[in-house]
Amino acid sequence: MNGLDTELVAEKVAQSRRAVAETDGVDAWVTFCRETDAVPEPALPYVLGFDVVWPTAVVIGPEDSTVVLGRHDAPNAEELGVHEVRAYDESIAEPLRTTLDEIGTSGDGPQTLALNYDADDDTADGLTHGLFRRLESLLPDREFVSAGPIVRRVRGLKSETERQRVRRAAETTEELLQTAASTWGPATTEAAFAATLHELLDDRGLGTAWARDYCPTVHLGGDSEVGHTLPGEHTLPEGELLHVDFGVRRDGYAADIQRLWVRGEPSAELRAVFRDVRAAIDAGHEVLEPGVVGHEVDAAARAALTDRGHPAFQHAFGHQVGRVAHDGGTLLGPEWERYGDAPRGEVRAGEMYTMELGVDTEWGYVGQEEMVRVTDDGTEWVVPPQTRLRRLSETD
């Protein structure tokens, strides 16, 4: 996005006020940050939409909201027109306390502020420990709780504008993948295929959904090591797989899909593995609906794969997608320590998820990743899924 994203911020701030009003024991949600160009605050694009230099607090109460920020950052906030604006020169302390005093408390105890920290959800964990300590000393008489539940609601439940942006990002991702695949030849290396996608992005002025060096990841054939690796120098042997994990970011929103092509004729065994991978994704997809708990969806897909004699995948079956590819909140993953509480969250209508898994074979990585939006009674595809192996045709 170039310029201020006023309409979207207004929409998400209104949603945030409702979330604060409906969250028991929280008087206000405070996003506290600084130098967000160097250390982005993942909640800031929703509640402000531009970067700030000096310490800044976006304070959202149940009825209205205020941004307290440095004098030089203030003109953007005035132009945005979503919040009351309090600009300071030397210290944020007084205007911040005044703002919080005006909101007051709903209960008898001290004022309770929801802050952006969460041990398991990086998208709700933008407050640094240093800034937390600074808030403790600025506001010794307040109580702090995690804003995780508020952030997950605001971030997870996509507005119509957000839905359209994610869909466009996914459609563009598919289009660029098809275009890049049409340029493939026997001499094409993983690095060259990645460079083609980067050129297509640059021509259109688009960004990547995750770090450019790893977006796309490209694997050619059975000798290529699977993981978040840099594209290497393998080329593709006959009968083996081109596997790509890729996502475009456009208008601030991301896509994340995996696609597969085969060179020449796939073996019967390879076809069988592809069917098993599809069946396991379908098994997870079948149980994905509002109210289901994240790890239940993962377990359905995981069992479908291992029941077919394949090793279990070492990652979560699915994650939410939004401003970033891994957009936090409820995870369709196993209850492993590294995922914390994220797999124990409930799926809600309006959230958008990937569904992904794969099997490593002698012909390459048979990995698939699809995107769906949860509706009131099930899901809808963001873009149509890949249901058959695509064939590469040689262009040189």
Place this chain on the structure above:
Amino acid sequence: MNGLDTELVAEKVAQSRRAVAETDGVDAWVTFCRETDAVPEPALPYVLGFDVVWPTAVVIGPEDSTVVLGRHDAPNAEELGVHEVRAYDESIAEPLRTTLDEIGTSGDGPQTLALNYDADDDTADGLTHGLFRRLESLLPDREFVSAGPIVRRVRGLKSETERQRVRRAAETTEELLQTAASTWGPATTEAAFAATLHELLDDRGLGTAWARDYCPTVHLGGDSEVGHTLPGEHTLPEGELLHVDFGVRRDGYAADIQRLWVRGEPSAELRAVFRDVRAAIDAGHEVLEPGVVGHEVDAAARAALTDRGHPAFQHAFGHQVGRVAHDGGTLLGPEWERYGDAPRGEVRAGEMYTMELGVDTEWGYVGQEEMVRVTDDGTEWVVPPQTRLRRLSETD
């Protein structure tokens, strides 16, 4: 940077080990992070140089270093070849504790780990509060201290490679500014001038030193509001100023300079203000050398400006430049609350600083910003300073 920045990381990790060895009461420096594409850890480019998805700990002891990271992120760490690599599948807990146990303690008490939190220095404050709480529960028997002094040493003291990268970024910044100024015409708006610089960047595949929407900031004439504002629709009246604050990022390092052009003939008063601004920068420059304290440099420049009858500037005189434009550490700024302890740091040889200030006038903002490197006995210019008002020539 595309790919792994192995040489630079090896250089900075060696420097980090020395910093740990020479910091009293610290047994190891631990950079703990996850999903660094969404929430970058500012220390990570120095100690690892690639993004990670799962929770990751880079543990640097006085003699050696280990990275504990998820299985899918491990191939990059192996290829980097700088650290011992411990990959995990389900939980970082055991391999992290094993790594720390091997390092042991230098004293009698519990092991003391330096973590990336700092109330005043955002570049040393990459640890989120949620991850801090997770470390507390993972490592209940360790003590934690701020890694601020270690980060400031590693980040501030530029190696030869880093020096060259900052210089190239500054030279390119000057070159692009000159090229853009040569396209100026009376109909050129601030937004159009910014777009020209963005096109020049895109043609060369270069990035901006801070958020693209605000890099450059462009002000045309006395009606333009000064601050971190989006470029607007003003054009330039006769006798008034084009002021640009701009920096290129290339090879991972940033520049940050301000330049001024005048349309037609400047008034005698405008010339006098420009001389005063230069004199105030020179006054700060004169006292900038190893051992001086940040706010002393600011005070010298500030007094020189106000002694000449101008209002004091509402920001710091200078900041360090490195991977980002505002690179943390010692600040050449006043002792205001919002700057915390940063202005009380000592300047050290090897650090690179901006020197900047300005005066708002009826002809526009007379702002200047230069870049210097501190040497053993003074400073050297990164690029030559602007010592006279440049004239715009009309091209249409």
